[in-house]
Amino acid sequence: MAERIKIAIVPGAGCGGCDVSIVNLHETLLDLIGAVDIVFWPTAMDAKMEDFKEIDSIDIVLFEGSIRTKEHEEKLLLARKKAKILVAYGSCACFGGIFSLGNLFFRRELLEEAYLLTPTTENTQRKLPGKLVNIDGITIGVPELTDANLPIDRFVKVDVYAPGCPPREEVQEKLVGMIRDYIEHGIIPERGTVLAGLKTICDECPREKPEKIVVEKFRRVHEGPIDDKKCFLAQGIICLGPVTRTGCGIPCIKANMPCRGCMGPPPNVRDPGAKYITSLASLVLIDKEKELTDEEIVRRVQEIPDPVGYFYRFTFGKGIFHKTLRRDKK
Amino acid sequence: MAKNKEDNFEPKIIGFLCKWCGYAGADLAGVSRLEYPANIIPIQVPCTGRIDVQFILEAFKNGADGVLIAGCHTPNDCHYMSGNYKALKRIALLKKLLEQLGIDPRRVRLEWISATEGKKFAEVVKEFVEEIKKLGPLQMR
Numbered sequence: 001m002a003e004r005i006k007i008a009i010v011p012g013a014g015c016g017g018c019d020v021s022i023v024n025l026h027e028t029l030l031d032l033i034g035a036v037d038i039v040f041w042p043t044a045m046d047a048k049m050e051d052f053k054e055i056d057s058i059d060i061v062l063f064e065g066s067i068r069t070k071e072h073e074e075k076l077l078l079a080r081k082k083a084k085i086l087v088a089y090g091s092c093a094c095f096g097g098i099f100s101l102g103n104l105f106f107r108r109e110l111l112e113e114a115y116l117l118t119p120t121t122e123n124t125q126r127k128l129p130g131k132l133v134n135i136d137g138i139t140i141g142v143p144e145l146t147d148a149n150l151p152i153d154r155f156v157k158v159d160v161y162a163p164g165c166p167p168r169e170e171v172q173e174k175l176v177g178m179i180r181d182y183i184e185h186g187i188i189p190e191r192g193t194v195l196a197g198l199k200t201i202c203d204e205c206p207r208e209k210p211e212k213i214v215v216e217k218f219r220r221v222h223e224g225p226i227d228d229k230k231c232f233l234a235q236g237i238i239c240l241g242p243v244t245r246t247g248c249g250i251p252c253i254k255a256n257m258p259c260r261g262c263m264g265p266p267p268n269v270r271d272p273g274a275k276y277i278t279s280l281a282s283l284v285l286i287d288k289e290k291e292l293t294d295e296e297i298v299r300r301v302q303e304i305p306d307p308v309g310y311f312y313r314f315t316f317g318k319g320i321f322h323k324t325l326r327r328d329k330k
Numbered sequence: 331m332a333k334n335k336e337d338n339f340e341p342k343i344i345g346f347l348c349k350w351c352g353y354a355g356a357d358l359a360g361v362s363r364l365e366y367p368a369n370i371i372p373i374q375v376p377c378t379g380r381i382d383v384q385f386i387l388e389a390f391k392n393g394a395d396g397v398l399i400a401g402c403h404t405p406n407d408c409h410y411m412s413g414n415y416k417a418l419k420r421i422a423l424l425k426k427l428l429e430q431l432g433i434d435p436r437r438v439r440l441e442w443i444s445a446t447e448g449k450k451f452a453e454v455v456k457e458f459v460e461e462i463k464k465l466g467p468l469q470m471r
Contacts (some may be wrong), residue, residue, distance in 0.1 A: 275383070280419065281383075282419060285419075290405040298418065299414070321390075321431050325432035326432030327469075
């Protein structure tokens, strides 16, 4: 190989967990650094937007985080233009991630909550970010928030998805394999490849499942002991296993916590939350329905306090409706 | 002009009707020459238990202002034993989701209409169309 390939790691709206997961590659990272040039990675090396603009072509771009500001959008469009392979790295880039739950509120509400209303905030001048300020002749400001927090494939075509919050070793192994294939054979993966399994978590889950899973009453994780051998749903605990892709190695379930769905939906699911409602609702009180009135059944099902928060925890940006349809009162 | 448009608002309503009861009821309404508004677009499904919540959201996304689901009476009318209960439970949860999304849950209506209740079908459609007219068009942001 005459020339080393160029990799850029570009952050959008994220928490930095994805960067940590890259560092977590340990020795593999050293091997990788030996074989590639990392030309842009603001979290780890000093670089500005201007530096990114100057690079003319990049082989592989790992885009972390979702799109929440105009700057992220600009960065993403640049990345798409420069990259031969654009990888959506992490659940935020793939599905909008946990930040997408903010789409239930208007931008104005989010800013007011964060900068004015929280009890620990003292903002006597009631200043909100978003306006450019002139200090000593230099105009500065923070990038403007967009209307909603969205996954990157709502803006550009994505070649490879590496889901997970953050992506686990199992996914990273596949990603490193893909990078190697590119270095050695110049293989560019098919557009839309997902570096994870095709089945759902339930398929890999070793827990004991009854013939018919029946939810008698919904329980939350902190309410009483959880049997570590028995299916969560059979215990009334909401587990997103039925609508989540394999490929993570089920660390949560091994740690006796239900799946939260960070790997995103399996193929052919248009709307993960709606699909989960379809699946979960039918488990409630099976075979006992005829003893109860319709109203009682509705009441029991509606005990779930926050359907969006549970069912779309990482995937709201990917849903059929990805933001609130309320009308803004102001 | 805008006001005029509101006045003439003709809602689009998607009806998911189960083959055994809801659709047969609608058929009876037709055969009996009962009048009801033409706003409803009926779609036959084998059972209300076949209705994926995705279908309903997709209907709204594609311009429906309301969704009517008609199936067999509880407890014992369902041809497949408990499909109607599946629909009942899914729609209960969907309504909660719609509220969070900012869509009025009254835009989804579940009714049990048997094959003999052509009259009920016509009345339900009339009522539902009136209700959606009051709610106005579902506006996307």
